[in-house]
Amino acid sequence: METKIAVIRIKLKDAPIPIWRRIHLNPNITLAEFHEIIQIVMGWYNCHLYGFRVDGKFYTIMEDIYGDMDLISPESVSLKEIIDSNKKFIYEYDFGDGWKHEIVFNKYIEPKKDVEYPICASGKGICPPEDIGGVWRYANFLNEARSENPSDYILETIHDLGYELDEVKEIENIPLDIEFINHELKDLMEFLKNR
Numbered sequence: 001m002e003t004k005i006a007v008i009r010i011k012l013k014d015a016p017i018p019i020w021r022r023i024h025l026n027p028n029i030t031l032a033e034f035h036e037i038i039q040i041v042m043g044w045y046n047c048h049l050y051g052f053r054v055d056g057k058f059y060t061i062m063e064d065i066y067g068d069m070d071l072i073s074p075e076s077v078s079l080k081e082i083i084d085s086n087k088k089f090i091y092e093y094d095f096g097d098g099w100k101h102e103i104v105f106n107k108y109i110e111p112k113k114d115v116e117y118p119i120c121a122s123g124k125g126i127c128p129p130e131d132i133g134g135v136w137r138y139a140n141f142l143n144e145a146r147s148e149n150p151s152d153y154i155l156e157t158i159h160d161l162g163y164e165l166d167e168v169k170e171i172e173n174i175p176l177d178i179e180f181i182n183h184e185l186k187d188l189m190e191f192l193k194n195r
Helices: 031-042 079-083 134-145 152-160 165-169 178-194
Strands: 005-012 020-025 050-054 057-060 088-093 099-109 119-124
Touching: 005 031, 005 079, 020 031, 031 050, 031 079, 031 088, 031 178, 119 178, 134 152, 134 165, 152 165
Parallel strands: none
Antiparallel strands: 005 020, 005 099, 020 119, 050 057, 050 088, 088 099
């Protein structure tokens, strides 16, 4: 019997603009591998710690240096185990900036012939820049960029990010490059298969 494909929606919580992805994937992967997939589909650079908060448990690669936390390795559990008992949970990325993503398991579907999973089926919103300071600082950045006279600091930041001021003012209208995301997912799966 062929493995069913999980349909999952990932939404960046409290973002000042809608930022979400709908992905289709084989759920027989570890949470650590799911983290890698989330990084690609959301547009993060995978340069910070992460964790999954599921039903009162915290799955992370972080070390418990004080011995007072109940941390579980994300390598020790499959995504299927999680979604079969929890339809909704939280993925946290960059504990300094505190990016929280709501993960919602929608349903299982039959795999389609000639489709290599995982795929990003749909989505909206460009990922915020790394290290901008979290949701509230990102909202302030966008508000100031959209103001009548953005500061030199904001203009320099926009330039450093590779954007034009007009693009940032209309950032919620920049189309998501799903073809690029799926190409990156294919490369990731090839890497994971060969390691």
